[in-house]
Amino acid sequence: MTIAIVGAGLGGLALARVLHVHGIEAVVYEREPSRDARGQGGMLDIHSGQRALREAGLIEQFHTIARPEGQDMRLLEPDGTLLLQEDTPDDAPSLRPEVDRADLRALLLDSLPEGTVRWGQAFASAGDGWVHFSDGGRAPYDLLVGADGAQSRVRALLTDARPAHIGQNVVELGIPDIDRTHPDLAAMVGRGNYWVFGDGLSLAAQRNGDGRVRIGVNFYNTGEDWFDGSGIPFDDPAAARARLIDLLDGWDARFHALIAACDDTVEPRSITTLPLGLTWPSTPGVTLVGDAAHLMPPVGEGANMALLDGALLALALAAHPDDLPAAVEEYESEMFERAGAAARMSAEMQELLMSPDAGRRLLAFFQPS
Structure with missing residues (x-):
């Protein structure tokens, strides 16, 4: 063959x-x-x-x-309430x-x-x-x-x-070498996945093996062209981070700090499925x-x-x-x-x-x- x-x-x-x-x-x-x-x-x-x-x-x-x-997981609400924390035992x-x-x-x-x-x-x-x-x-x-x-x-x-759009748009960001640059945020996120769910949006942070934390701000029930009217200036990373913090209005200041600590990698992503x-x-x-x-x-x-x-x-x-x-x-x-x-x-x-x-x-x- x-x-x-x-x-x-x-x-x-x-x-x-x-x-x-x-x-x-x-x-x-x-x-x-x-x-x-x-x-x-x-x-x-x-x-x-x-x-x-x-x-x-x-x-x-x-x-x-x-x-x-x-496999560690932390689940929170926008006001900072911890709903669930699961830490993986070393012998798991x-x-x-x-x-x-x-x-x-x-x-x-x-x-x-x-x-x-x-x-x-x-x-x-x-x-x-x-x-x-x-x-x-x-x-x-x-x-x-x-x-x-x-x-x-x-x-x-x-x-x-x-593929068709399913009503979800994501802004992807990241914090490099978080243990060295932001040890307080590193301790908050933990070793695995860190999820915060609000009404119509969420923040997901995930520890990578290279020390980077990848962050996704998810906007649900949004259209395929949502980014066009979102007011997020992707060509200006600092302004994009500021706009994302505005969109998380009312969320705990710790979540704003996560966004503010990100580097200049700010990417839009639309979610599609077959x-x-x-x-x-x-x-x-x-x-x-x-x-x-x-x-x-x-x-x-x-x-x-x-x-x-x-x-x-x-x-x-x-x-x-x-x-x-x-x-x-x-x-x-x-x-x-x-x-x-x-x-x-x-x-x-x-x-x-x-x-x-x-x-x-x-x-x-x-x-x-």
């Missing part, structure tokens, strides 16, 4: 690695010019995805880069450890033979057994796998479905993994599903080396059911987060009576 994977995210790399473990080589085509071309985001809660890392022979290395203490099992996305991606990249990933290769089109790139080059394939994320271009070969229960007729020469197949709300399932997609597609291909249609159909049948269930659960959690009493409902979720 000649397997062409478009996208060097977690799903595409997991697929390439598990195929390699089973003696099947693939090529990953990535549009970015190098592995360090851009930041890879924050921490990931890896739970079901650990199966994929076992299939990849990387579970021991994973535990060396994972942060079990990242690593059922849902946090890991820096960049570290996990590096682990997968380093596990592949040199030359597996071809950088600077942007997908343009595909057909008749050839994938074409924007620079005019092309490469053959028997199986084309779209692992190219939320805005996948490979997806159009299988379905007309496109339709629940998305499927397509099985096509032997093309399939999808990860967000390209089932983009869902960012509540902790997406990365796990991507890792499992890659691993389980690889296992299906290894089990049916002479029957590509059977391998693809077997993978997609399982993926549709598994990822569909995860997407429904994610949508239910998203609905909870967008409710006016999200803080109290989350408390009941984590501490059921």
